Amino acid sequence: MRVLLVQPPRQYWPYTSEGDNFLLQQALPALAAPLRDAGMDVHVLDCMPLHVGWASLADRVRELDPDVIACGENHALYASEALRFFRLCKEVAPRARTLAGGGHFTNLAHRYARAGTNIDAICIGEGEQTIVEACEAWAHRDADLSRVDGLMYWNGDKTVRTETRRLVRDLDTLPMPAYDLLPMHLYGKSRYLFSPGGTTIHHSRGCVSSCSFCAWWTVMADRKYDDQGNVQLSPRWRSKSVDRVMEEIEELYYRYGKRSYVWVDESWNIDARFNDEFAERMIKSGMKTKWFAFMRADCLVRDEKKGILEKLVRAGLAHILIGVERAEDDSLSSLDKRFYTGGIAAEAIDIFKKKYPEVFVQATFIVGVKEENHASLRKQVEMAKGLDVDFPAFHPITPVPGTPIFDEALREGWITEDDFDNFDWLSPVLDSEYLTRDEIAQALYEMNKQFVNNRWLLRGLFSRVPYKRDMYIWFTKVSAAMAIDAVKKRVNPLNVEHYQQLVKPHWYDS
DSSP, X not given: OEEEEEEOOOOBOTTOOTTTSOOOOTHHHHHHHHHHHTTOEEEEEEHHHHTOOHHHHHHHHHHHOOXXXXXXXXXXXXXXXXXXXXXXXXHHOTTSEEEXXXXXXXXXXXXXXXXXXXXXXXXXXOOHHHHHHHHHHHTSTTOOGGGSTTEEEEOSSSEEEOOOOOOOSOGGGSOOOOGGGSOGGGSSOOSSTTOSSEEXXXXXXXXXXXXXXXXXXXXXXXXXXXXXXXXXXXXXXXXXXXXXXXXXXXXXXXXXXXXXEEEOOSSTTOOHHHHHHHHHHHHHHOOOOEEEEEOOHHHHHHHHXXXXXXXXXXXXXXXXXXXXXXXXXXXXXXXXXXXXXXTHHHHHHHHHHHHOTTSEEEEEEEEOOTTOOHHHHHHHHHHHHHHOOSEEEEEEOOOOTTSHHHHHXXXXXXXXXXXXXXXXXXXXXXXXXXOOHHHHHXXXXXXXXXXXXXXXXXXXXXXXXXXXXXXXXXXXXXXXXXXXXXXXXXXXXXXXXXXXXXXXXXXXXX
16 A cells, blocks of 8 residues: 655745755654554655645656545644645545644544545544554455544544544654655755754653643643543643663764754653653763753753753753743633743743853743733733843734634634634734734734844854854844845835745745
8 A cells, every 4th residue: 555645835934944944744754654664655745845836746646646645734824735735635646545634633623524625534643553554444445444543534424533542652662753754864954043954853742731822732632522522631741761762863863964953842851850861861972962942941940950951951952942921920820821830930041041051042922812901011021021031932822723712712703713824823813802913913023123133133143152143143044034035025124914924935836
């Protein structure tokens, strides 16, 4: 059986570019490996680094003539492009079965597992075992998907949901990712961002928390359905062993020359024992790496007290992102992020400023929550100024499918299930009780302008830390390119909307 895994062409966020945006999508090698182990003829096509546009993609799918075509999507923003891909598949390879997966399709399986979507089945949650069993079922003329756990599909007159797929208990039992099926030399080509040779990697899945604005944890959660088909999610966190992680890093480092790692774990530093052992193993290995990770502030403070954080910095930790989110404790609590109350984020950031100034500290702040007003916006700005991180990023709250915020917004009629093209975490899609989304958009622009200015830029460009200098050089280059592009298109470079629009690659339609 021939199976084709595809990431189709997509537009990209304005503050990324063709040179640095196309990092490895972890699902592709992770799903390809068990398929190959099961004896399938597996092909992987990542259109982004290969510059395969829609016309070329149609030709490639037609030529390969696969039996099964799979495409996953985690971002609501790109749902329309994934759906466009499935339409293309039915046009150029009509005999192929189509399988959707990833966070977006998992959380909206009931919407897409129906007639007219060009999707034959949807994988709900973790996919390594489900995709193999679905392909094996489709290999038979009288395919019976009802025996494959973790699927939802349309059987001709109704939607069928099979038994819930249990999460993989031991991640070490999964095969090594099939990196050899991907163009590894084309990922992370930027000279400055996540350089040299950037690639993604992960050691853990899921989360121990269930923040109401975050959909990441939902895909890897324990799922239970009631008699009406309503799902109850419980957060679940699992990690590979340090031995397994070192095996993956050594392959990326020695075989593919990757020296910079972007960890895509929802919360990298949950387990202090893993953190400690990993740091020691990396230091002893002699591998010279730089890496970025999403980290929890409370765990950073814990690891500093245990003496682990210092080892992690020596082991290559060069860039962290902390989700500070809100200045007010009651607002954090309303977002189910109570573990960040009491100023724990400020405490963690202060540790880096005083003890590890060589680490680039990035912080995110959420703007436009239901109770947002001008006074609360000022508090956000005051807090960000007090923290004084290397890069503060303000984002509008976005009702991502799978979150309580999405459910409320849909129930109240604030959005529909067709609004996803604007779910870019740059453009506000919800009003607050006191501000319209246009007012929130203008406030976001003014807030970012207070921090991302000439003084901030010069401080970074003249930093004594090479990694930090590279980050600011990258930002300067991208900003200049965007301004030049705006002039070419006869758009005011200072226009707010210009910096909130997705960019279409020149090869996108070719």
